[in-house]
Amino acid sequence: MAQINGRPVELSDTLTVNQLKEKLGITATRLAVEVDGTLLYPENFEEARITNDSVVEVITLVGGG
Structure with a gap:
């Protein structure tokens, strides 16, 4: 099982980050995503x-004052 933000998630197939965002219902465009300890650039x-062996952290970035 993959670990997504510390929670176990069973994936039926290998996913891209964009597919994972869709699966999780994440609509934010400003994200920091780390897969297996590597921070990814949005273009990747x-x-x-x-x-199912991946450890993923997804952090939504919020601006404000």
Whole structure:
């Protein structure tokens, strides 16, 4: 099982970060995503692969004063 933000998630298939965002219902465009200890640039969200062995942290960035 993959670990997404510390919670176990069973994935039926290998996913890209964008597919994972869709699966989790994340609509935010300003994100920090780490997969297996590597921080990803948004341009790599379609290339990075997430499997049931992956550890993923997704952090939504919020601006304000």
